Amino acid sequence: xxxxxxxxxxxxxxxxxxxxxGIYKEERFIHSSQAADIEVEFPTGSQLKKVINMCANNxxxxxxxxxxxxxxxxxLDTRGYGMSSxxxxxxxxxxxxxxxxxxxxxxxxxDTILFPSCMDANAGVFEALLTSEDIMISDRLVHASIIxxxxxxxxxxxxxxxxxxxxxxQKLQLHQNKRIKLVITDGVFSMDGDLAKLDEIAALCDxxxxxxxxxxxxxxxxxxxxGRGTHEHCGVMGKVDIITTTFGKALGGASGGCVSGRKEIxxxxxxxxxxxxxxxxxxxxxxxxxxxxxxILQGSTERRDKLEKNTLFWRKGLTDAGFIIKSxxxxxxxxxxxxxxxxQAVSKDLYNxxxxxxxxxxxxxxxxxxxxxxxxxxxxEMEHLEKAxxxxxxxxxxxxxxxxxxxxxxxxxxx
Amino acid sequence: MExxxxxxxxxxxxxxxxxxxxxxxxxxxxxxxxxxxxxSMVSLKVFLERxxxxxxxxxxxxPEAFDSVxxxxxxxxxxxxx
Numbered sequence: 334x335x336x337x338x339x340x341x342x343x344x345x346x347x348x349x350x351x352x353x354x355g356i357y358k359e360e361r362f363i364h365s366s367q368a369a370d371i372e373v374e375f376p377t378g379s380q381l382k383k384v385i386n387m388c389a390n391n392x393x394x395x396x397x398x399x400x401x402x403x404x405x406x407x408x409l410d411t412r413g414y415g416m417s418s419x420x421x422x423x424x425x426x427x428x429x430x431x432x433x434x435x436x437x438x439x440x441x442x443x444d445t446i447l448f449p450s451c452m453d454a455n456a457g458v459f460e461a462l463l464t465s466e467d468i469m470i471s472d473r474l475v476h477a478s479i480i481x482x483x484x485x486x487x488x489x490x491x492x493x494x495x496x497x498x499x500x501x502x503q504k505l506q507l508h509q510n511k512r513i514k515l516v517i518t519d520g521v522f523s524m525d526g527d528l529a530k531l532d533e534i535a536a537l538c539d540x541x542x543x544x545x546x547x548x549x550x551x552x553x554x555x556x557x558x559x560g561r562g563t564h565e566h567c568g569v570m571g572k573v574d575i576i577t578t579t580f581g582k583a584l585g586g587a588s589g590g591c592v593s594g595r596k597e598i599x600x601x602x603x604x605x606x607x608x609x610x611x612x613x614x615x616x617x618x619x620x621x622x623x624x625x626x627x628x629i630l631q632g633s634t635e636r637r638d639k640l641e642k643n644t645l646f647w648r649k650g651l652t653d654a655g656f657i658i659k660s661x662x663x664x665x666x667x668x669x670x671x672x673x674x675x676x677q678a679v680s681k682d683l684y685n686x687x688x689x690x691x692x693x694x695x696x697x698x699x700x701x702x703x704x705x706x707x708x709x710x711x712x713x714e715m716e717h718l719e720k721a722x723x724x725x726x727x728x729x730x731x732x733x734x735x736x737x738x739x740x741x742x743x744x745x746x747x748x
Numbered sequence: 749m750e751x752x753x754x755x756x757x758x759x760x761x762x763x764x765x766x767x768x769x770x771x772x773x774x775x776x777x778x779x780x781x782x783x784x785x786x787x788s789m790v791s792l793k794v795f796l797e798r799x800x801x802x803x804x805x806x807x808x809x810x811p812e813a814f815d816s817v818x819x820x821x822x823x824x825x826x827x828x829x830x
Contacts, residue, residue: 483787491787696782
């Protein structure tokens with residue numbers, strides 16, 4: 334069929350609807366390396382603007398670390414650029430296996446398999462492990478990639494209210510006759526920044542003979558005393574059967590992900606997970622960079638300790654200034670504005686003040702829950718955070734929201 | 749009839765209402781408005797089948813058929829007659 338006027342109009346209308354709904358996503362071009370200080374071209378064609386980046390997943394500030402860049406160069410020189418093959422034909426190098434073993438050791442699991450991304454890991458893992466005799470029971474706020482992965486799997490699925498242990502227990506009772514029951518949660522929830530109650534979830538899994546799956550993409554490298562992740566923080570290392578995580582956030586921020594966990598489960602993924610079977614894995618240059626990230630992390634907890642200190646400063650600063658933030662301890666700190674137009678206006682004013690922080694609203698978060706999601710990094714120095722805080726306070730004052738309750742903000746701006 | 753309607757509404761509120769500020773009534777769109785995602789319909793179907801001793805075929809348990817308490821009542825009634 335040709336690309337007819339009718340089809341063209343069909344897509345143009347859909348794009349118009351997206352624009353009219355105010356949810357059209359635009360890219361902002363960064364003309365520098367990823368870091369706390371970046372130079373941005375926005376809107377497209379405008380002069381470059383120096384801003385402080387408050388919305389990257391660069392939690393440990395390793396995206397442009399000189400040692401990681403050096404290791405990546407060496408990887409490029411010694412192992413080349415691409416593999417031109419999937420893993421099981423001729424696409425596996427010694428360093429791919431080395432990285433799998435380093436991840437296994439770091440997370441305290443039995444084995445690990447790399448995927449091109451954590452999105453791919455989540456897309457492939459459920460279908461590889463479960464069939465219609467099984468059930469997946471997921472927290473209602475799990476990441477979109479998990480939802481897509483569950484859609485690809487023939488097992489039955491059910492959900493429990495976000496972090497509601499009583500509700501999870503009801504669901505485990507409801508489905509107790511299923512062959513395999515897999516409880517699925519994020520370790521740190523990306524929109525709210527709160528941590529899963531993994532200790533309680535693991536205890537319920539024990540009681541009801543269920544397996545436990547955790548996506549720790551927003552935790553690996555910095556949550557827990559030595560940065561192993563949410564399972565370390567909650568004291569359940571060794572009790573999580575499947576962990577998926579990414580190298581695209583704290584662990585160097587380039588790309589790639591993995592499934593780590595029970596030996597047989599990882600082996601099943603190596604036999605059946607389609608994104609592993611039908612796609613090239615992570616490029617050698619990225620593998621070499623991530624290996625250096627693990628060298629840095631295993632040498633010292635300095636970076637995650639700094640991140641923790643920065644996070645405490647930022648959370649206290651915003652709270653003392655009179656903003657409503659989602660409570661918690663992770664470096665994801667959502668500033669709640671509830672009204673979508675207000676979130677957009679605040680984001681724009683912050684940008685004019687030299688602070689890059691994005692507004693999130695429906696359908697990314699529930700209706701009436703619009704917010705600015707800020708993300709703290711070990712790459713932020715105190716001067717960055719102080720400057721950002723001052724800008725937030727100026728913008729907060731302009732919109733007269735400091736010290737207001739949720740009800741007051743809604744009364745002033747609507748939902 | 750009224751009793752069935754209230755039983756289902758109570759179940760829907762307990763099962764799906766996350767924020768007490770959200771009001772769910774007999775006509776509130778459940779799935780199209782985002783209160784209930786399609787995965788979460790499973791337990792609703794199990795509840796209806798057990799409570800009213802019916803069997804709803806998977807191809808009839810559609811998001812449209814489950815989109816409000818009133819629609820669910822119609823669906824349940826149609827299988828109770830059979």
